[in-house]
Amino acid sequence: MPELPEVETTRKGINPWLEGRIIERLEVRQPKLRWPIPEDLHQRLVGLKLAPLKRRAKYLLFPLLENSGQEAGWGFLWHLGMSGSLRLVAADAPWKKHDHIELQVAPLAEDAQPPLRLRYHDPRRFGALLDYQGDPAEHSLLRKLGPEPLSDAFTAQALFQRSRNRKLAIKLFIMDNAQVVGVGNIYANEALFLAGIDPRRAAGRVSLKRYQRLVKIIREVLAVAIEQGGTTLRDFVGGDGQPGYFAQELNVYGRAGLPCKVCGTVLQEVKLGQRSSIWCKACQA
């Protein structure tokens, strides 16, 4: 499932092929994603120009410009859900099962390559494609989001303060988008292992010192994953390469019942908020 590093890698990978181009066509074969794709979106998009793609949390943002280069005052956002991927394909690429959407842009004069199209593939259809008006940060889906994990606004101090008296498990606390965005199940498990914190521990019972360590680790893990994403997911053009997991070594995720890579103790598993949580009872407390 795309976590923040995959979304960021996608943004970097597809932006060079889209930025500055005029939208010629949006083909929606399956409008039923998590929310229906607005019916008239395809009509309203044609003729507008794509500004540089942005990202907020796991949302890809596509701000729009008038042909003149002036801001259009709106744009669209794209969430990949659990199984979504965006790839650039040749114009004659056959539609595969679960290919739902294609965006076609006009090439720039200086584009050497034949025009490519952005194809959205999403078997489980938990993704979303919606328009936003004005400032995307004001959109209802983005408005209440916490800080970006790689920004200065993400601090141990804030996490510590906001967690006081909270009984919620620390793992669920750091997965709460209001505290920090982009920490999905995989990274929550991995970060807590690296920080030596039991995922079940009440967020309010985690010391400032441990939050400092945790914040540092979340930053490092995500930064490394984005770097590696640049390697493993470099090819966004052609091919069949469904973006997979990061090359990064996983210590606990998917390893319940296997020995801890550090101490050999059998890794435990428990459900927290319906998501599997794996930890080492010897290394994490």
Added chain:
DNA sequence: AGGTTCGCCTGCGGGC
């Protein structure tokens, strides 16, 4: 308001 559960989906693996 904090905390918990549901529901949207398809692919996959296990049991028979």
Added chain:
DNA sequence: TGCCCGCAGGCGAACC
């Protein structure tokens, strides 16, 4: 080989 079932999971919505 095929069928049924349970499970996975981001995250907003609905609930207590």
